[in-house]
Amino acid sequence: xxxxxxxxxxxxxxxxxxxxxxxxxxxxxxxxxxxxxxxxxxxxxxxxxxxxxxxxxxxxxxxxxxxxxxxxxxxxxxxxxxxxxxxxxxxxxxxxxxxxxxxxxxxxxxxxxxxxxxxxxxxxxxxxxxxxxxxxxxxxxxxxxxxxxxxxxxxxxxxxxxxxxxxxxxxxxxxxxxxxxxxxxxxxxxxxxxxxxxxxxxxxxxxxxxxxxxxxxxxxxxxxxxxxxxxxxxxxxxxxxxxxxxxxxxxxxxxxxxxxxxxxxxxxxxxxxxxxxxxxxxxxxxxxxxxxxxx
Amino acid sequence: xxxxxxxxxxxxxxxxxxxxxxxxxxxxxxxxxxxxxxxxxxxxxxxxxxxxxxxxxxxxxxxxxxxxxxxxxxxxxxxxxxxxxxxxxxxxxxxxxxxxxxxxxxxxxxxxxxxxxxxxxxxxxxxxxxxxxxxxxxxxxxxxxxxxxxxxxxxxxxxxxxxxxxxxxxxxxxxxxxxxxxxxxxxxxxxxxxxxxxxxxxxxxxxxxxxxxxxxxxxxxxxxxxxxxxxxxxxxxxxxxxxxxxxxxxxxxxxxxxxxxxxxxxxxxxxxxxxxxxxxxxxxxxxxxxxxxxxxxxxxxxxxxxxxxxxxxxxxxxxxxxxxxxxxxxxxxxxxxxxxxxxxxxxxxxxxxxxxxxxxxxxxxx
Numbered sequence: 001x002x003x004x005x006x007x008x009x010x011x012x013x014x015x016x017x018x019x020x021x022x023x024x025x026x027x028x029x030x031x032x033x034x035x036x037x038x039x040x041x042x043x044x045x046x047x048x049x050x051x052x053x054x055x056x057x058x059x060x061x062x063x064x065x066x067x068x069x070x071x072x073x074x075x076x077x078x079x080x081x082x083x084x085x086x087x088x089x090x091x092x093x094x095x096x097x098x099x100x101x102x103x104x105x106x107x108x109x110x111x112x113x114x115x116x117x118x119x120x121x122x123x124x125x126x127x128x129x130x131x132x133x134x135x136x137x138x139x140x141x142x143x144x145x146x147x148x149x150x151x152x153x154x155x156x157x158x159x160x161x162x163x164x165x166x167x168x169x170x171x172x173x174x175x176x177x178x179x180x181x182x183x184x185x186x187x188x189x190x191x192x193x194x195x196x197x198x199x200x201x202x203x204x205x206x207x208x209x210x211x212x213x214x215x216x217x218x219x220x221x222x223x224x225x226x227x228x229x230x231x232x233x234x235x236x237x238x239x240x241x242x243x244x245x246x247x248x249x250x251x252x253x254x255x256x257x258x259x260x261x262x263x264x265x266x267x268x269x270x271x272x273x274x275x276x277x278x279x280x281x282x283x284x285x286x287x288x289x290x291x292x293x294x295x
Numbered sequence: 296x297x298x299x300x301x302x303x304x305x306x307x308x309x310x311x312x313x314x315x316x317x318x319x320x321x322x323x324x325x326x327x328x329x330x331x332x333x334x335x336x337x338x339x340x341x342x343x344x345x346x347x348x349x350x351x352x353x354x355x356x357x358x359x360x361x362x363x364x365x366x367x368x369x370x371x372x373x374x375x376x377x378x379x380x381x382x383x384x385x386x387x388x389x390x391x392x393x394x395x396x397x398x399x400x401x402x403x404x405x406x407x408x409x410x411x412x413x414x415x416x417x418x419x420x421x422x423x424x425x426x427x428x429x430x431x432x433x434x435x436x437x438x439x440x441x442x443x444x445x446x447x448x449x450x451x452x453x454x455x456x457x458x459x460x461x462x463x464x465x466x467x468x469x470x471x472x473x474x475x476x477x478x479x480x481x482x483x484x485x486x487x488x489x490x491x492x493x494x495x496x497x498x499x500x501x502x503x504x505x506x507x508x509x510x511x512x513x514x515x516x517x518x519x520x521x522x523x524x525x526x527x528x529x530x531x532x533x534x535x536x537x538x539x540x541x542x543x544x545x546x547x548x549x550x551x552x553x554x555x556x557x558x559x560x561x562x563x564x565x566x567x568x569x570x571x572x573x574x575x576x577x578x579x580x581x582x583x584x585x586x587x588x589x590x591x592x593x594x595x596x597x598x599x600x601x602x603x604x605x606x607x608x609x610x611x612x613x614x615x616x617x618x619x620x621x622x623x624x625x626x627x628x629x630x631x632x633x634x635x636x637x638x639x640x641x642x643x644x645x646x647x648x649x650x651x652x653x654x655x656x657x658x659x660x661x
Binding site for chain 2: 180182183185186188189190191192193196200201204205
């Protein structure tokens, strides 16, 4: 028998960690919570407001529209980036210097800072000097992201696809490389079509990296700020104003600390909720398989 | 149904092979008869998997032809060769059920579902997989997965050969013999040519009627397990088959005797003559530990050896002893008296092999 020593002083060892987490997460978050239930006028004047800010935020038509826009944006870019990323990964060379060259080329957009991406595309799409802007006009299309909401939307989606599809492609590429050669050989012997190889060998083996990829991309795209801010400034009108830009306007532009704190918390909870639902759904799918298999 | 012929086949992984060392498979010609159970036996890296992949069409040989029933199939991809291959690590389609896995090759060639069902059931029955048919292949045990991947080969009735690439590597020891017996059963039932790659001599000899022993890219001997044991055609076969392997001593031939250093080895004149005819300095005399006769007292023409140790292996013992510099292993039965210090060996002529440049010299025993 091992004699267990009960010594609650061991909890003291957890203290440094607790302090660290407190400063990095708990205290800042609680400040926001604190603001969200008060109306702050100046350093000495504040009123307790309860859930009033939350109610106002949830009922704000502008924010509701921004939320819908945000979901539309996230799902659009995911719907494009995931299949496109898988496709690129499938086409990438498997070995040799070509593989390295393609990897570097593909990775480049990922290394560019957000607002630089915005600036690049801002110049790229300008009607007077931008390659894409001028090019489209030369082709006879009256392309203008400052006037036409469809153009602005399409450009932001295109920019995000250009910036982030490489992430999905890289993840899938690594997933594909980890499939043993024997699977492809067996599939050839079984006379499987290219589609069957993809459907029954490659896609199942990609599930895990795709879960990570989709989660990352969802969080990223749901929090997108700098790129559309630099490119369109949220316009024309508010057609490309996403949640984080609304929040920045409210918190920094208007100094509405209370409402923006309530908004931040709701924003945070939505991301948490969507990620949790997505993750649980995927995990359940896999567990289901195992259980059905166990019968 | 197929007879597989390898004609002057050679394979090199390098672009411009110049020396024999550049070849993974050195030039060979070989015939695998329809319905035979063959094993390709050899140590890791001897080229046996390369050879298997050439037969299955996953690799294109750099020289020579692969012939299936008089048809050169060099340029045919594996899917057109009517073969099945079972790999070292079980390959199953994880997301499919066992049924769908077995049906996969049939569905790929557009077999009507009404024919798929009875055929899959039949094969599942033979492989004892009926109870697992509705389960996802992902959750099977390793031996069940191997049976599924074998089943995918058996399910097509046009399959003429099944190639196994060390299929029992990942199987638990207690299930190995079960699966091996299953393979044997299937071989008897289906009259399919089976080629089984392994580095395990026990697996090879229990599975195969004939074993091809590979060494450094060459088949050095092709024969029944008994032939490999009693008359190894190459010193490597002697070392590799049997436990412990064959004893070899370097010898030189004078007009009357075979000499190990200054020591004359008592052998018949026939052997001496054969050795002299070889015209090489690289002569070796080989004998299996099982065939050496041991005496505790010196007799006429016996070789005196000093005993190093005796290992008790239950039903028999292995005695290690030195003849000059050369370490000899001798098998002693339980009831044989144990020599101490010195022992006296006698080599029965019938079990002595003469090897010139590592290859056995055939000698007519009168």
